[in-house]
Amino acid sequence: MTSVPDAGDDGAVPALVVEEVRLRFGGVVALDGPSFTIEPGHIVGLIGPNGAGKTTLFNCISRLYQPESGRIAFGDKDLLSLSADGVADVGIARTFQNIGLFPTMSVVDNVLTGAYSRTRTGFLGAALGLPMTGREERRERDEAWALLESMNLARVGREPAGTLPYGTLKRIELARALMQRPKLLMLDEPANGLIHEEVLELAETVRQLRDERGFSVLLVEHHMAMVMSISDRVVVLNFGQKITEGLPADVAAHPEVVEAYLGGAA
Numbered sequence: 001m002t003s004v005p006d007a008g009d010d011g012a013v014p015a016l017v018v019e020e021v022r023l024r025f026g027g028v029v030a031l032d033g034p035s036f037t038i039e040p041g042h043i044v045g046l047i048g049p050n051g052a053g054k055t056t057l058f059n060c061i062s063r064l065y066q067p068e069s070g071r072i073a074f075g076d077k078d079l080l081s082l083s084a085d086g087v088a089d090v091g092i093a094r095t096f097q098n099i100g101l102f103p104t105m106s107v108v109d110n111v112l113t114g115a116y117s118r119t120r121t122g123f124l125g126a127a128l129g130l131p132m133t134g135r136e137e138r139r140e141r142d143e144a145w146a147l148l149e150s151m152n153l154a155r156v157g158r159e160p161a162g163t164l165p166y167g168t169l170k171r172i173e174l175a176r177a178l179m180q181r182p183k184l185l186m187l188d189e190p191a192n193g194l195i196h197e198e199v200l201e202l203a204e205t206v207r208q209l210r211d212e213r214g215f216s217v218l219l220v221e222h223h224m225a226m227v228m229s230i231s232d233r234v235v236v237l238n239f240g241q242k243i244t245e246g247l248p249a250d251v252a253a254h255p256e257v258v259e260a261y262l263g264g265a266a
């Protein structure tokens with residue numbers, strides 16, 4: 001018996017709509033009204049120079065920050081009326097820049113914690129060591145192993161997470177987010193700290209999983225090759241404003257993007 005959060009809905013992936021979101025920190029305008037939509041099943045890359053407002057926007061969507069004004073909706077759900085937990089309940093999962101895995105727990109158990117947000121035991125229960133019911137646990141464990149299998153991680157499934165290299169931990173963190181069966185997966189600089197080959201592998205994994213499962217992706221990332229290779233659309237922020245959005249090739253050639261990235265040196 002699970003209390004699957006989207007029980008009762010048709011399981012369809014809704015669009016994420018961001019409209020004129022504004023947020024200041026003291027005198028700093030972090031977000032100055034950007035608007036964009038992530039259509040169902042699309043991978044949208046969010047790029048911009050340091051301090052452009054990407055993380056702030058990411059944190060508004062995942063409900064760590066409350067904007068001063070604007071609208072963020074996921075289908076018919078008003079995200080700004082939800083807590084961070086409530087966002088998970090409507091099918092939005094995220095990964096963190098600094099990996100948040102439990103180092104002494106096995107990889108499969110770490111991945112399993114991703115299921116707790118949609119099971120009867122709940123994440124708090126998991127943290128307190130409360131077991132899921134037997135049947136629930138078996139089903140979730142099977143799903144965790146299947147996920148590890150599909151991400152080429154099964155061979156390390158029984159290892160304590162803390163013993164594994166950084167690139168592997170990033171993939172485990174992704175597997176954990178996928179255990180939530182997200183409709184929207186939010187990735188915060190997933191390529192950070194990875195070597196080039198690992199980035200390409202990660203990009204391919206994200207695209208493949210999206211193709212198989214149909215979720216949408218918001219990708220905040222500095223690694224241009226990754227963004228440009230897997231995004232359906234790219235949104236560019238600078239000084240808290242959207243300076244352009246479009247297909248990756250068009251965005252890469254946009255004069256303001258060239259200017260923002262190369263400081264007019266091009």
Ligand SMILES: Nc1ncnc2c1ncn2[C@@H]1O[C@H](COP(=O)(O)OP(=O)(O)OP(=O)(O)O)[C@@H](O)[C@H]1O
Nearest residue numbers: 025028029030048049050051052053054055056057
């Ligand atoms: N908690 C905070 N308190 C004060 N100022 C903040 C805070 N978070 C962000 N800012 C400021 O808001 C602006 C936008 O920052 P943000 O971190 O969103 O940019 P970013 O595009 O994610 O940058 P980076 O690529 O370096 O991560 C910056 O000027 C930053 O200094």
